[in-house]
Amino acid sequence: MRPYVALLIGAPGGGKGTIGKYIVRDFDFRHVSTGDLLRQNIAMESPAGKEAAHFIARGRLVPDLIIIELVATELRRGAQRLLLDGFPRTAPQAASLDASTPVAAAINLDIPHAVIVERLGNRWIHGPSGRTYSYDFSPPKVRGIDDETGDLLIQREDDEPSTVEARLRTYREQTRPVVDHYRKRGILASFEGTESKVIYDAVKRFLDSDIRRHAAQP
Ligand code: G5P
Ligand code: MG
Known part of the structure; x- marks a missing residue:
């Protein structure tokens, strides 16, 4: 069977991450977050991590x-x-990505920016x-304690309010065109809302049907 590759994009x-976790719980997906990969590389002090750290912090x-x-x-x-x-x-x-991997669907989470600023302060x-x-x-x-390891929880350095503003600006300038790219290709599925659990109900219905559509293609 051809692999099914989906993207999770949005501000x-x-x-x-939250909806990705629900998708993994209900469907058999491997979840790769570039933010998590970068933070792992920073913690390991790899060459990529060392180079990435100051961009992320800003x-x-x-x-x-x-x-x-x-x-x-x-991908390999x-x-x-x-x-x-x-x-x-x-x-x-x-x-x-277009040159190496056929993408089946781009799932775009469209959340008001005011909601985002409040959420990130609480993460x-x-x-x-x-x-x-x-909380x-x-x-x-x-x-304050991780459920699985008992380690202390921390806040992300880039969740500080002025950095959140910079991340939202970066999103508007550099990532919105990517959303348009997938819209033009006809594989964008956009979900608006303020509550991840409600949004996920719609994402789940979409994936149920899109995975079937993909499997039925010759
Ligand atoms: P990241 O790590 O990909 P972002 O900024 O794209 O970072 P982030 O912050 O990880 O995205 P998210 O995954 O979209 O956010 O959201 P989340 O963690 O699930 O939810 C945010 C918070 O809201 C959590 O505390 C969650 O519990 C809460 N929450 C969720 N749903 C609800 C709800 O319904 N109600 C309430 N009350 N709360 C909720 O990337 C980090 C950096 O890495 C670099 C960049 O520098 C980036 O800034 N990077 C890249 N650089 C270049 N190219 C790429 N492709 C890059 N990818 C990463
Ligand atoms: Mg994330």
């Missing part, structure tokens, strides 16, 4: 060559169903795994 803090995009190489490694590992979270975010990244993460919590929406069992 920072729009719920890509709310700017990491250079295309670094990201394209990281994603190429993940293969999967029958692959979910790319946060990639592509620039026109050159989209062109490089706590487990650094090594990328597990994400927030109002998805609290850990014990405040």
Whole structure:
């Protein structure tokens, strides 16, 4: 069977990680988040991580060559169903993906920016795994502690309000054209809303039918 590759795009803090987790729970996808990959590389102090760190801290995009190489490694590992979270975010990244990998669907999460700014101030993460919590929406069992490892939770350096503003600006300038690219190709599925659980009900219905459509194609 041909692999089914889906993208999760949309503004920072729009719920890509949260909805990605629901998709993995209900469908057999491998979830690859470029943000998580970069944070792992920073923690390992790899050459890519060292180069990426200061871009991330300023709310700017990491250079295309670094990201394209990281994603190429993940694509070589293969999967029958692959979910790319946060990639592509620039026109050159989209062109490089087009050249190597047929994409079945681009799932775009369209969340009001005011909601995003509030959410990111409340986000706590487990650094090594990328597990994400927030005290109002998805609290850990014990405040400040990761459910699975017992490690202390931390806040992402780039969730500081002025950096969030920079990330939203970067999104408007560099990533919106990517959304238009997939709209023109006829594979964009956009979901508007403010609550991830409600949005996910619609995403799930979409995936149920799109995966069937894909499997039925010659
Ligand atoms: P990331 O890590 O990809 P962003 O900025 O795109 O970062 P982020 O911040 O990871 O996206 P998300 O995954 O879209 O957000 O959202 P999330 O984590 O699921 O939800 C955000 C918060 O809201 C969480 O606390 C969650 O619990 C809460 N939440 C979710 N749903 C609800 C809800 O319904 N209600 C409530 N109340 N709360 C909710 O990328 C980081 C950096 O890496 C670089 C860039 O520098 C980027 O800034 N990078 C790249 N650079 C170049 N090219 C690429 N392709 C790159 N990818 C990453
Ligand atoms: Mg994320």
